[in-house]
Amino acid sequence: MEQHSRTDAYTDRYAARAAGMVPSEIRALFAMAARPEVVSLAGGMPNVSALPLDAVGRMVGELVAGKGADVLQYGSAQGDERLREHICDVMSLEGVQASADDVVVTVGAQQALDLITKIFVDPGDVVLAEAPSYVGALGTFASYQADVVHVPLDEAGLIPGALRETLSRLRREGRPVKFLYTVPTFQNPAGVTLTTARRAQILEICAEYDVLVVEDNPYGLLGFDGEPMRALRADDADRVIYLGSFSKTIASGLRVGWVLAPHAVRAKLVLAAESAILCPSNFSQLAVREYLATQPWREQIKDFRELYRTRRDTMLESLEQLMPDGCTWTRPAGGFFVWVTLPEGLDAKAMAPRAIAERVAYVPGTGFYADGTGHSHMRLSYCFPEPHRIREGVRRLAAVVEDEIRLRDTFGGAVTDGGTGVQAPGPDVV
Amino acid sequence: MEQHSRTDAYTDRYAARAAGMVPSEIRALFAMAARPEVVSLAGGMPNVSALPLDAVGRMVGELVAGKGADVLQYGSAQGDERLREHICDVMSLEGVQASADDVVVTVGAQQALDLITKIFVDPGDVVLAEAPSYVGALGTFASYQADVVHVPLDEAGLIPGALRETLSRLRREGRPVKFLYTVPTFQNPAGVTLTTARRAQILEICAEYDVLVVEDNPYGLLGFDGEPMRALRADDADRVIYLGSFSKTIASGLRVGWVLAPHAVRAKLVLAAESAILCPSNFSQLAVREYLATQPWREQIKDFRELYRTRRDTMLESLEQLMPDGCTWTRPAGGFFVWVTLPEGLDAKAMAPRAIAERVAYVPGTGFYADGTGHSHMRLSYCFPEPHRIREGVRRLAAVVEDEIRLRDTFGGAVTDGGTGVQAPGPDVV
Known part of the structure; x- marks a missing residue:
């Protein structure tokens, strides 16, 4: 009883915004999805094992031994200057033509989203987002x-x-609209890309x-054909605040992203970052800086592209x-995701x-x-599982959908609940 | 002109809370304070160079080479489970007796402050804080x-x-009061410690x-005499939400802190953390975990204590x-700071x-x-400069104060402005 009344007591104390922070209904499912016998086409985890781990380990070890006094110390709230130049x-x-002075290094692009929302959005303010939009952004918007x-x-x-x-x-x-949030290139979750003509429009x-436009571009360099798309920010x-990340081009575990903003906005973002985390990790930042300065990162991105292209092909073929x-799906030209539409009546x-x-x-x-x-x-994500697992996952999924179609044909359409989909993102569904 | 009108346009768009995010008036001064000829008694930077950098470098290098698939990957929003056990x-x-399940790993204790304020504080809500209180906490409270x-x-x-x-x-x-924020042990900035008798009161x-009580305890293990104080949380x-940090006991550049909260509050904090940063860095977290598991961290903390004790002694003697x-000051039994009160009429x-x-x-x-x-x-902080620099810094400072006293005696007391002191913290004044 004491425990229960305590819990209620906390509830009474929360800020109004905390009401928007609710756990994902599918979280319990994901706990099960992590079991090895389950093929997960759910997570957006990059394939970091494709990195040359020995070389990166050596690089990081030497960095700490040689520059520990900087690597292990507080840095500036805006982030390391030389990293910002990289x-x-x-x-x-x-x-994109930009000055390092207009860049703020963040704890992944997710923190950039948080800081932007924090400085721009009062309760009830309108934010535009694609339908569908990145689950993590929706969680951040809800939290404000x-x-x-x-x-x-x-x-x-x-x-347009x-x-x-x-x-x-x-x-x-x-x-009034505070900003348009968009993932124009290899969109999460839809896997589609805004065409050049539409960018101008x-x-x-x-x-x-x-x-204002908030352009979130974590996958831009992971295209399977030709040159990278020109960013809206270019x-x-x-008008455009640009969000980038090394989570998919180097490693997500470093949590290094950034935001490029008009100068006045950048100044506000630095202040917001200070009150949120004081400063980003020098340990992570200088590891990224050293990686970009000493490792063949362009070639590594090409390797990632080939790896993901093979998996995309496997998924589309499967x-x-x-x-x-009756099922349809998008055909991504880059990134991690395929967006599937089920036949009428399936949920x-x-x-x-x-x-x-x-x-x-x-x-x-x-x-x-x-x-x-x-x-x-x-x-469906194809970024993490090996191709034979992707094929097996699609095989299992197809069987489930076939069963659903049979059920629908026998008993009628699925009943869908009307609850909102806004949920905390969860690293398992990035 | 275009640039100017743009700047104004952004200003009109900011959220109401952004008005509380203003740069420190002393920021420009600190830029000058970073010059090598200046003895800085300003910063709260720990002396990370005292770490065995070769051994830590080797440890980190092997960690990345051997466990890169985990170290470089997304983790859970709550933080690594084995780290939470450590x-x-x-x-x-x-x-403190606690379960790892009630701990959330954060980007330094600063992020814990941010998340707590985010889930509890509506605009206008009262937060109690010591006078004086940690500048970074005041910045966070202002930002909400x-x-x-x-x-x-x-x-x-x-x-009491x-x-x-x-x-x-x-x-x-x-x-109504949302919480009392306190740094009970080796307080920042005052250097004082809440007595055992007062803790109970x-x-x-x-x-x-x-x-509710938010107990912020970054310096608790850096006491110069006897055993660590018993935490309020113990x-x-x-009632007590406890904030801890490895910034002063291992390295600030890793940005690894934590919050221990009652279970219901912990659940809200995890959701707030997800929308803020998705998850903390595995790279930093697993480095800390490995350090705690394989390095003589208790002995290292003793070394830090001796180093800071020597500097504290030098500062107090100087x-x-x-x-x-007419000047008075506190005599810290641990931590990084001495709080000086100037003679009447000085500013x-x-x-x-x-x-x-x-x-x-x-x-x-x-x-x-x-x-x-x-x-x-x-x-005044004694944590970072070498003892001979501390002595030289105090010598210079004493001369400045003497001049001020002479000016006061000649021209009367200083005129102080009435502006509020709330400022973004800045990593240079932690």
Whole structure:
């Protein structure tokens, strides 16, 4: 009883924003999905084992032994200056011209999202996001009580006409928009990429409505064909806040990301970062800096691309061969994810426990919408499992979907609940 | 002009809380204080060079080479489980009995402060803090628009009678208190330690008024005499949220801290951590875990203690010998800081530029108060400079103070401004 009343007592004390922090309904499932017999097509974990671990270990060991007084000490809140210069070099691959002074190093791009939301969003403020959108961003927006308004995308990315309609409607309703959050390239979760033509249109519309753009680009260098796409930021330095990350191009366990912002915004972000974490880890930052300075990182990214391309191919071939009629899916040209739409009447969220029972895991689409929709979708990731496991996972999944179709045909469509999909992200579903 | 109007446009877009994020007025001074000819008694940087850097480098190198697939991968938002078990061992040195399941690993204790404030504090909510209090905590509280109410301390730490009076007054005013924030042991900035007798009284008063306690204890193991103090958390597991850090006992550049909270609160903290950073760095966490598992960390802490004790002694002796009459200061039994009170009519903030000109830096007391007071105080740190530099720094400082006394006697007391002291902390003044 004492324990119970204590729990209630805490509940009464929480800030209003804490109400938006609720655990994912699928968390318990993911605990089961971590078992080795389950093929997980759920997680967005990069394949860090492909790194030359001996060489990286040697590099890090020498770094600590030789420069320990810096590596192990506090740094500046904005992040290491030489690392920020390297970051500008990395961004130049996507056409971005930037000064190191406008970059803030963050604990993964997730912290950049948190800081941006913290400095811009009052409770009830509107943030625009693609439908579907990155689950971790939706979690952050919810934690600051943002009102997320979705804008649909298709195979060519965010739909300009839909963006304009949404902005026009919100203007009529007198609801100002704090920013548009978008993952234009190899989108998480949909796997689609905003076309060059649409990039110009999106920027034009945002200029017309004077809306800031938060461009989240963790996968930009992991394209399977040709040169990297030109970033939105490359064509509008004043309007676009750019988020980058080394989680997918070097290693997620380092937690090194960054934000490039207009100078005045950058100053606010540094202050927000100070009050949030004092400063990012020099240990991680200088490891990344040393890696970029001494290791063949461009070649390593090519290796990652080939590895993920092979897995993407395996997944698309398996889907083609094995999935029952009525399922459709996107064909990513890079990144980690395929977005599957189930036949009419099937519910990916309701189906998830049955899939786990059949030893295959995915993320139900509901996690990627703030408005309770997404039941007919699922996100499949091909980044982490070996190709033969991807094929086996799709085989199991196809069998589950076939069963669902049979059930639907026998008993009618699935009943979907109407709960919102906003959930804390969980590192297992990045 | 375009640039200017842009800047204004951003300003209009910020959240209300961003108004509380303002740069420190002394930041420009600190840039100058970083010059080698200046003796800095300002920073709270631990002496990480005292670590066996070769051995730590070797350990880290082998860790990455041997366990890279874990070290470089995403982890759980709560933090590595085996590290959390080690953390419980560390806390047991201060009498704390805890389960690893109630610990959340954070990006330094600063992030723990941020997450706690985020889940508990609505704009305008009252947070109690010592007068003076840790500048970084005040920055975090300001960033969530908390209303900080100070409670005075003396040589024996937070004054129980003053706490009771404050709580009673706030109750009469109908203003509920979200929590009491305290650094009971080797306090930052005052260098004082809450006595055992007062610990019981403080807990009793907080129980009577049903107030949560946030116990921030980064210096607890760095005492110069006898056994570590018993933590407040050791005597009230339900009411006290405990913050710890490896920044001072291992290395600040790793950014590994933690929070131990009642179970229900811990669950909220994990969700808040997920939306803030997804997960803490495995690279840093597993380095700490390996260090605690394989290196003689207890002996290393003893070495740190001896090193800081010598510096504390040097500083106290120098102050005794060199400072003019009318100055008083605390005598810390551990930690990093001495708190100096200047003679009547002197203003430590106004004096700071003149001190820098004389090649010595300190933190003016105003940074440690949310209410614009603290002008007659300054924080001196002895943790980082070599003893001969400490002596030289105090010599220079004493000369500056003597000049100020002469000026006061000739022209009357200093004019102090009434601005609030709330500032973003800055890693240079931790």
